Amino acid sequence: xxxIAFVRKKEIPPSAPPITTVGLIGWLRQNLFSSWxxxxxxxxxxxxxxxxxxxxxxxxxxxxxxxxxxxxxxDLDPDVACFSVLTxxxxxxxxxxxxxxxxxxxxxxxxxxxxxxxxxxxPKFFRFFWFSIIYPGLAVWLxxxxxxxxxxxVYIGLTLGALFFLTLIRRYLKNYMIAAILASLFTAxxxxxxxxxxxxxxxAILPISLPFVESLKMGGFTLSLIVGVTGIVASFxxxxxxxxxxxxxxxxxxxxxxxxIEFIRGVPLITLLFVASVxxxxxxxxxxxxxxxxxxxxxxTLFSAAYMAEVIRGGLAGLxxxxxxxxxxxxxxxxxxxxxxxxxxxLKISIPGIVNTFIGLFKDTTLVSIISLRDPVGLASTIxxxxxxxxxxWELYVAIGLxxxxxxxxxxxxxxxxxxxxxTDK
Amino acid sequence: MSSPTLPPSExxxxxxLLSDTRYRGMSLQVITFIIFMxxxxxxxxxxxxxxxxxxxxxxxxxxxxxxxxxxxxxxIPYTSDSTHGMAALVGILNTLLVxxxxxxxxxxxGLFVGILRLSKNWxxxxxxxAYIEGFRNVPVLLWIVMVFALLTEFTPAPRAFKGAEPEASxxxxxxxxxxxxxxxxxxxxxxxxxxxxxxxxxLSIVASIYFIRYANKQKKVTGKSLPTFWISVAxxxxxxxxxxxxxxxxxxxxxxxxxxxxxxxxxHLRNSFxxxxxxxxFYTSAFIAEIVRAGIMAVSKGQSEAAASLGLRPNKIMSxxxxxxxxxxxxxxxxxxxLNLTKNSSLAIAVGYMDVRxxxxxxxxxxxxRELESMLxxxxxxxxxxxxxxxxxxxFNRSFQIVVR
Numbered sequence: 001x002x003x004i005a006f007v008r009k010k011e012i013p014p015s016a017p018p019i020t021t022v023g024l025i026g027w028l029r030q031n032l033f034s035s036w037x038x039x040x041x042x043x044x045x046x047x048x049x050x051x052x053x054x055x056x057x058x059x060x061x062x063x064x065x066x067x068x069x070x071x072x073x074x075d076l077d078p079d080v081a082c083f084s085v086l087t088x089x090x091x092x093x094x095x096x097x098x099x100x101x102x103x104x105x106x107x108x109x110x111x112x113x114x115x116x117x118x119x120x121x122x123p124k125f126f127r128f129f130w131f132s133i134i135y136p137g138l139a140v141w142l143x144x145x146x147x148x149x150x151x152x153x154v155y156i157g158l159t160l161g162a163l164f165f166l167t168l169i170r171r172y173l174k175n176y177m178i179a180a181i182l183a184s185l186f187t188a189x190x191x192x193x194x195x196x197x198x199x200x201x202x203x204a205i206l207p208i209s210l211p212f213v214e215s216l217k218m219g220g221f222t223l224s225l226i227v228g229v230t231g232i233v234a235s236f237x238x239x240x241x242x243x244x245x246x247x248x249x250x251x252x253x254x255x256x257x258x259x260x261i262e263f264i265r266g267v268p269l270i271t272l273l274f275v276a277s278v279x280x281x282x283x284x285x286x287x288x289x290x291x292x293x294x295x296x297x298x299x300x301t302l303f304s305a306a307y308m309a310e311v312i313r314g315g316l317a318g319l320x321x322x323x324x325x326x327x328x329x330x331x332x333x334x335x336x337x338x339x340x341x342x343x344x345x346x347l348k349i350s351i352p353g354i355v356n357t358f359i360g361l362f363k364d365t366t367l368v369s370i371i372s373l374r375d376p377v378g379l380a381s382t383i384x385x386x387x388x389x390x391x392x393x394w395e396l397y398v399a400i401g402l403x404x405x406x407x408x409x410x411x412x413x414x415x416x417x418x419x420x421x422x423x424t425d426k
Numbered sequence: 427m428s429s430p431t432l433p434p435s436e437x438x439x440x441x442x443l444l445s446d447t448r449y450r451g452m453s454l455q456v457i458t459f460i461i462f463m464x465x466x467x468x469x470x471x472x473x474x475x476x477x478x479x480x481x482x483x484x485x486x487x488x489x490x491x492x493x494x495x496x497x498x499x500x501x502i503p504y505t506s507d508s509t510h511g512m513a514a515l516v517g518i519l520n521t522l523l524v525x526x527x528x529x530x531x532x533x534x535x536g537l538f539v540g541i542l543r544l545s546k547n548w549x550x551x552x553x554x555x556a557y558i559e560g561f562r563n564v565p566v567l568l569w570i571v572m573v574f575a576l577l578t579e580f581t582p583a584p585r586a587f588k589g590a591e592p593e594a595s596x597x598x599x600x601x602x603x604x605x606x607x608x609x610x611x612x613x614x615x616x617x618x619x620x621x622x623x624x625x626x627x628x629l630s631i632v633a634s635i636y637f638i639r640y641a642n643k644q645k646k647v648t649g650k651s652l653p654t655f656w657i658s659v660a661x662x663x664x665x666x667x668x669x670x671x672x673x674x675x676x677x678x679x680x681x682x683x684x685x686x687x688x689x690x691x692x693x694h695l696r697n698s699f700x701x702x703x704x705x706x707x708f709y710t711s712a713f714i715a716e717i718v719r720a721g722i723m724a725v726s727k728g729q730s731e732a733a734a735s736l737g738l739r740p741n742k743i744m745s746x747x748x749x750x751x752x753x754x755x756x757x758x759x760x761x762x763x764x765l766n767l768t769k770n771s772s773l774a775i776a777v778g779y780m781d782v783r784x785x786x787x788x789x790x791x792x793x794x795x796r797e798l799e800s801m802l803x804x805x806x807x808x809x810x811x812x813x814x815x816x817x818x819x820x821x822f823n824r825s826f827q828i829v830v831r
Contacts, residue, residue, distance in 0.1 A: 030546075031546065031547060031548040031549075032547060032548060032549060034546065034547075038545075038546070038547045038550075041542075041545070041547050041550045042547060042549055042550065045547075045549045045550050045553050046549065048553070049549075049553070177450075249451075250451050250454065250455050251455070252455040252458055252459050252462075253454070253455060253458055256458065256462055262813070262816075263809065265812065266805075266808060266809040266811075266812035266813060266816075267769070267805045267808045267809055267812075268769035268770070268772040268783075268808060269769075270772045270773065270783065271772065271783070271787065271801065271804055271805055271808065274787065274801060275801060278797050278801070279797055279798065279801055281476065282472070282473045282476045282477070282797070282798060283469045283472055283473055283476075284472055285472050285475070286472070286475055286476050286479050359562075359563070363563075363564070363565040363566070364565070365565075366565040366567045366568060367567060367773070369567070370567075370773070370775060370776065377565070377567055377568055377571070380571075393572075393575040393579060394575075397568060397571070397572050397575070400568060401564045401568050401572075404563065404564050404565055404568070405559075405560070405563045405564055408562070408563035408564075409559060409563045412563070
């Protein structure tokens with residue numbers, strides 16, 4: 001009988017993986033130098049990053065912040081940034097020509113804006129939604145000033161109209177449409193006949209008002225935010241209605257919606273802005289002259305509503321036909337099925353597109369500089385026209401670009417968060 | 427026992443127009459139509475009243491009047507004695523030029539960035555996503571003015587090229603001069619016999635196309651593949667070269683040279699054109715890169731695995747399996763991005779490039795005071811371009827989309 005010389009009783013511990021596949025070296029090999037092509041790309045990228053930083057860091061880090069003019073900067077050290085222009089003009093970049101003693105108003109409006117969007121962005125705080133509803137009026141009053149009552153009368157009128165509608169529905173009428181028409185008539189009567197004396201009366205009892213600031217004084221990021229945020233908020237519901245109209249089987253409504261969408265999407269925003277600034281006076285009754293910022297806001301809203309409609313239509317088209325059929329077979333009416341079944345799903349699919357439209361709209365607010373409103377880009381040329389800062393480029397452009405980047409990038413990050421949160425499959 | 431009865435036939439009541447689903451759609455449409463027409467006529471009426479107040483009429487006669495202003499960048503002959511219509515045409519061609527060149531650069535860059543962003547190389551992928559985020563999240567107007575500032579402020583003036591030891595020198599064997607007044611390229615000059623050369627070149631391209639078709643047919647019949655690429659390159663290059671030398675080199679390059687304080691001859695691309703085109707191309711390329719990436723990622727992994735298990739090599743997998751499927755997803759948004767680039771080119775005014783908005787919607791509008799007519803024509807032009815492109819997208823979708831139900 002042969003004797004087995006050796007039997008291993010214990011398992012050998014696995015030897016450590018080769019040094020080239022784990023740890024830092026392994027990571028480097030896998031991610032940066034996996035093939036000769038990759039190695040070349042890596043070296044090129046690193047070279048590119050190094051030369052960029054090599055120039056940028058000393059330029060930005062050593063920058064002057066406290067000189068009086070560009071001349072002074074260049075005398076001190078011509079090779080570094082001259083951020084003094086920001087020190088000297090940051091108020092203009094933020095507020096435009098807004099009166100300096102009233103800066104607290106746009107600031108407060110901005111803080112309230114942040115508070116007002118919290119309940120919309122994070123469902124946890126939805127119980128504060130009432131603030132988001134009163135915010136638009138509050139913002140208009142804070143920014144433009146005037147009597148408090150002339151703004152709040154809008155809210156009073158709308159609330160009364162809504163109450164009237166609810167009472168009609170609960171007590172007297174079954175038909176929603178007739179009730180809606182009656183309620184609109186009631187509201188119109190209120191605004192045309194009652195509101196003015198009422199405002200006068202309220203002003204007499206309790207005068208609350210802020211100094212009036214005219215629209216042409218608005219500028220800088222305040223203006224970008226006014227145009228951008230109003231456009232975003234208003235274009236969303238209009239976009240939904242347009243998308244539904246385009247899908248509708250009522251030919252007249254469909255034709256109007258298709259015509260509107262295709263027209264708006266076919267022309268550049270800048271021509272629409274020109275229409276707002278030059279041509280609109282032709283289309284309105286002789287002698288009308290209404291606020292330029294309002295005109296721009298309307299145009300920007302219509303513009304992005306058309307894009308929004310197409311995005312939402314994409315979402316609607318992405319839904320299986322079975323969803324429409326199932327909701328109809330449950331006996332839901334058109335609006336019920338839209339509200340409960342179709343829209344929640346369609347909007348979820350189109351979140352990336354919707355947010356892209358928002359971002360596009362916010363970036364497009366810079367175009368108002370071309371019809372000589374003072375948004376940040378327009379202000380940059382105003383500042384450069386100043387003798388003291390003539391010849392300055394990058395410091396201003398980098399600062400403005402950074403501000404836009406923060407807003408737009410923030411929005412896109414939020415959309416990704418929302419997509420992950422609403423993801424129900426997989 | 428009660429037998430089922432028919433519902434009592436109701437007599438028509440007025441309220442049924444709004445409450446009965448049979449009539450509600452119709453009455454809603456009638457109401458909408460009435461409101462729509464009312465608003466439309468109100469606007470037209472206001473316009474007529476306003477025009478009467480200003481003592482204006484609507485006429486397009488101004489298009490045949492003398493323009494009286496110069497356009498420094500033009501593709502067709504134009505002087506200040508030409509008509510406003512001619513100026514508009516110059517502007518249209520300038521817009522189309524920017525759009526065309528911009529789209530080509532944007533596509534190439536976008537493809538490059540989009541594919542590199544999918545690279546397994548960590549640093550390259552990060553660099554490319556920084557490029558994309560950077561360009562996408564900053565307004566295009568800002569990019570246009572920034573590129574313009576870069577081109578005008580950080581390039582040497584023509585006089586820097588002067589002297590025995592110049593501060594600046596021309597690139598590529600003294601052929602390209604980048605100055606703060608624009609970039610000068612050598613221009614091709616056609617001498618006698620050049621047309622024969624062009625003819626020969628055209629014929630050899632046709633020949634190579636026929637050869638490729640023949641090769642494909644052979645491949646289907648016999649299964650043998652010919653070295654198509656090299657043979658077609660040879661078919662294109664050699665006859666042209668032979669004719670070129672046989673005709674005594676009829677095409678030559680005219681190099682730009684310094685005369686006085688400026689460069690003469692050659693092709694002069696102004697900084698306004700360069701800045702607009704490059705900025706629009708960079709900006710759009712970031713969007714195209716994302717489209718390309720999304721298109722490639724949308725092709726499910728099973729497709730490439732199945733192809734690999736059939737024994738296809740990676741480049742064949744890309745060209746035969748992934749790209750045809752990805753292209754179906756990529757092309758429609760790609761074309762709508764071309765459309766966006768074309769519309770964004772109307773920002774040319776920020777750098778003083780004379781596109782159609784600068785001529786027809788700018789100087790012509792201001793000189794003649796014909797706001798209504800100019801804006802109508804301008805919008806009509808953009809609308810025509812965009813309807814043309816979107817009908818092409820629809821055609822593409824119809825013919826290439828997978829058919830369901």
